[in-house]
Amino acid sequence: MAPAITLAAEAPTLSAANTGFMLICSALVMLMTPGLAFFYGGMVRVKSTLNMLMMSFISLGIVTILWVLYGFSLAFGTDSGSLIGWNSDWVGLSNIGLTELWDGYTIPIFVFMVFQLMFAIITPALISGALADRVKFTAWALFIALWATVVYFPVAHWVWGAGGWAFELGVIDFAGGTAVHINAGAAALGVILVIGKRVGFKKDPMRPHSLPLVMLGAGLLWFGWFGFNAGSWLGNDDGVGALMFVNTQIATAAAMLAWLIYEKIRHGAFTTLGAASGAVSGLVAITPSGGAVSPLGAIAVGAIAGLLCAMAVGLKYKFGYDDSLDVVGVHLVGGVVGSLLVGLFASGKGQSTVEGLFYGGGMTQFWKQCAGVFAVLAYSLIVSAILAFVIDKTMGMRVTEDDEIAGIDQAEHAETAYDFSGAGGGAARTAVPAAAGTESKKVDA
Amino acid sequence: MKLITAVVKPHRLDEIKEALQAFGVQGLTVTEASGYGRQRGHTEVYRGAEYTVDLVPKIRIEVLVEDEDAEQLIDVVVKAARTGKIGDGKVWSIPVETAVRVRTGERGPDAL
Numbered sequence: 001m002a003p004a005i006t007l008a009a010e011a012p013t014l015s016a017a018n019t020g021f022m023l024i025c026s027a028l029v030m031l032m033t034p035g036l037a038f039f040y041g042g043m044v045r046v047k048s049t050l051n052m053l054m055m056s057f058i059s060l061g062i063v064t065i066l067w068v069l070y071g072f073s074l075a076f077g078t079d080s081g082s083l084i085g086w087n088s089d090w091v092g093l094s095n096i097g098l099t100e101l102w103d104g105y106t107i108p109i110f111v112f113m114v115f116q117l118m119f120a121i122i123t124p125a126l127i128s129g130a131l132a133d134r135v136k137f138t139a140w141a142l143f144i145a146l147w148a149t150v151v152y153f154p155v156a157h158w159v160w161g162a163g164g165w166a167f168e169l170g171v172i173d174f175a176g177g178t179a180v181h182i183n184a185g186a187a188a189l190g191v192i193l194v195i196g197k198r199v200g201f202k203k204d205p206m207r208p209h210s211l212p213l214v215m216l217g218a219g220l221l222w223f224g225w226f227g228f229n230a231g232s233w234l235g236n237d238d239g240v241g242a243l244m245f246v247n248t249q250i251a252t253a254a255a256m257l258a259w260l261i262y263e264k265i266r267h268g269a270f271t272t273l274g275a276a277s278g279a280v281s282g283l284v285a286i287t288p289s290g291g292a293v294s295p296l297g298a299i300a301v302g303a304i305a306g307l308l309c310a311m312a313v314g315l316k317y318k319f320g321y322d323d324s325l326d327v328v329g330v331h332l333v334g335g336v337v338g339s340l341l342v343g344l345f346a347s348g349k350g351q352s353t354v355e356g357l358f359y360g361g362g363m364t365q366f367w368k369q370c371a372g373v374f375a376v377l378a379y380s381l382i383v384s385a386i387l388a389f390v391i392d393k394t395m396g397m398r399v400t401e402d403d404e405i406a407g408i409d410q411a412e413h414a415e416t417a418y419d420f421s422g423a424g425g426g427a428a429r430t431a432v433p434a435a436a437g438t439e440s441k442k443v444d445a
Numbered sequence: 446m447k448l449i450t451a452v453v454k455p456h457r458l459d460e461i462k463e464a465l466q467a468f469g470v471q472g473l474t475v476t477e478a479s480g481y482g483r484q485r486g487h488t489e490v491y492r493g494a495e496y497t498v499d500l501v502p503k504i505r506i507e508v509l510v511e512d513e514d515a516e517q518l519i520d521v522v523v524k525a526a527r528t529g530k531i532g533d534g535k536v537w538s539i540p541v542e543t544a545v546r547v548r549t550g551e552r553g554p555d556a557l
Contacts, residue, residue, distance in 0.1 A: 207491050267490045277492060313492045326492060 014099055015106035018235040022111045028227025029118035033060055033125050035220025039276070040129045042213025043325045045206060047407025048133045049417035055128035055140055062144050063121045068093055071120060072113050074153040079163025084154050103162065105234045115231055116156070123152055123180045127384075129325035130188035133198050134404050137412045139397045146387050147187060151380055155179050159372070171372030172365070174244065174351060175232035177288025177339040178376040185332025186377045188323060190384035195397045197322035199404050206324075211272045218276035222252060225283045229290050233351070240291055240351050247290040247298035248283065254302030255282025255309075262310040274310070281309035281330050285338030291351035292342050300345060305337045336373055343369040446541040446554065447515040451506045452478055453526040453534035458504055464525035468518060470508055471557065478505040484531040503534060509544055511554050 037056035044052045063071070070091055077087030089095035093113070102112035124144045131140070158164040159171065159179040166178070173179060198206070208214060230245040259278025260270045285305030286298060293301060313329035316322060323329065343366025346356035355361030391397050398404070403411035410416055453461065458475065465473060479500040486498040510518050515538050522536050546556040 205496050207489065207494075207496050263490070263493070267493060267495070269490055271490055271492075273491050310493070314494075317494070329492075 012101060012104060012106045014101060014108065015235065015237075018106045018237070019108060019111055021236050021241075022107050022115055022231055022234065025227035025231025026111070026115040026118055028224045029115065029122070029231065030060075030224075032118070032221050032224035032228060033057070033122045035217050035224055036122060036125055037217065038213050039217025039221060039280070040132070040325055042210040042215075042217060043129075043208040043273075044132045046209045046418060047416070048409055049209065050409040050413050050415055051137065052128070052132055054137065054413060055131070055135075056125040058137075058141055059121050059125040059144055062141060063124065063148050064117060066145060066148055067113075067117045067120055071148060071153050072116065074149075075116065075120070075156040076112075076161050079157070079161060082163055082165035082168065083158070085157045085161050085163070102234070106237070107234060112234065115234075116160075119176055119180060119228070120148060120152055120156065123176075123184050124148055124187075126181070126184035126327060126331055127188045127191065130192050130323045130327040131195065132324035133408055134398050135195065136396060136399055139391050139395055142395070143191075143387060143391055143397075146391075147384060150387070151187065151383050152179075152183065155183050155376055155380065158376070166372045166375070169368055169371060170354070170365075171368050172292055172342045172346065172352070172354065173288045173339065173372065174291035175229045175287045177284070177335045178372050181284045181287060181331040181335030182339065182373060182376050183380045185328050185330075185335055186380040187384035188327035189321070189332065190381040191388040192321055192323055194385050194388040194392060197320075198324060199401055201322045202317065202320075208273060211276075214273060214276050218279050222279055222283060225252075225287075229287060233291065243295075243350055244290045246295060247293060248286055250295050250298040251286035251290065251302030251305070252279050252282040254299045255279060255285065255306030258303040258306030259310040262307055266310075277313070277326070277330060278306045278310065281305045281334040284309075284331055284334030285341070288335070288339045289342045289345065292346040292354065292356075294345075294347040294349065297345040297347060301338060301341050304341065305334050308337055309333050332377070336377070339369050339373045340366065343367070446544060446557070447510055447512055447538045448541045449506075449508045449510060449515060449518055449522065449536065449538045451522045451526060451534065451536040452480065452503050453506065453522075453536075454528065454532060455502055455504045457526045457528070458506075461506060461522055461525040464521050465508065465518075468521050470510070470518070472508075474507040476505045476507075478503045482532065482535070501532065509541060509557055511557065 033056055037053040040056065041049050041052045073087045073090040074085055077085035077090060079085055096109050098108065100109050101107065102109045124147055128140070156179050158166045159173050160167060225248055226245055229248045230241045233241040233244060235241065256275050256278040259274050259281065263274040264270050282302040282305055285301050289301050290298065309330050312333040313326045315329060342356060344356045344358050346354050346361065346365055347359050348355040348361070354365050356365055357363055388397060399408055399411055479502055481499050481501060486501045489496045489498055508518065519536050519538060527533055543552060544556045545552050
């Protein structure tokens, strides 16, 4: 979040317009998590659809509670050593007045808190795409809780919290290129290096089971991203939020086209998955940069991100790590591209007067961006790998090979996504409702 | 009696059904099938990963006919199924020892 613009010494007062706008933006960002669930859910095989949806959904549960208990305080409380925050009044949201304003802005603390909560929810959910088909649900739930606590909350403080080192250094991350996308992408890489590949990786066909679901998810993400980005200015008073909204649309369009053109040349077809992926790569890249670049700059950011991400998704086959749904290829690469391009394309006419290389500002901002990008990348990669290692050594991170082959949905959730009624029109399955007042039988995994 | 089996492109089903009805065939069985012939399948691309899909969707049509109608019926099916492009399928016939209509117990040609 950028520093507040203070006109004269007048204390800000609660703005009903900005408050309403931010509540709507918060709801839009919330919608991104179910959108992500569908985006990922369509890309996996039929037998692990529900698990993929649940890995995103559970974040809505776990992170919300942690955020209320201590997350908001750690991320945005009073700075300590530029690394973490704390404010005991915010623990359990216990001492926040309804009309108490967020530091220097015209919206209540509650509104800022809930807007930021939605970011905290979607970031761990993003990681799940790399772990498709093979992680125990309990292990994943524990991972989310630990990761949010030791990675997301501190990194959010570094980047957006007053006193956080990246914030103080002047790293520009409008809406989460480092804190959200690089953070999640690097975490995904860290975890998959520990847990290994899916059974049958590079041998069995693992094509998406429902591209319409992927498109539905990508559409919801695109829609919700307007809240994610335009809301990150925390108000509507000076047009920067609107620039962000406009740039979000432009970069996404450019990235989708760039991905599709690359694909047509390289593989001979404009694919649906390419359109959806290209759009997401543009959204990721414009997230950190959208407040700093001009609309033409947004075309460049989107096109470069779309092209590089399309090229990057093939790396997993080259290097042999199984990033199932390309979280590294899309979120890490897209986040790095968008964050670094701020140093080249910042026009000085958006959220700040900082100018990038192409606008006469030299390389200063570029190096600052590099510091933010690589610090978050390294911290998240290493700590996430350690968390995955510890969980793997204690409770086990992966389901058994048999369960993975038979389908994680049945093994972990006692459900299957679709009813492909076989012989007898489904009569082969006998329904035995649990008798009233008795415990239902444990499902055979 | 003969059993005529045709494994053909799914979108030719309506034409074949109409041709068989015009020929006077009373009943048939249709199953979804998949397979490939000499042309093999096709290639699909997902984020640059290419998948060769060997088994392509087909339908299998089965008709029981009397011996003297078999050759003519094969011609009818072939004509209706043909598009002239690769993957049009195959039609064959095999001898059938007996057939029984379940409802009445009639046997042989009476059961057709």
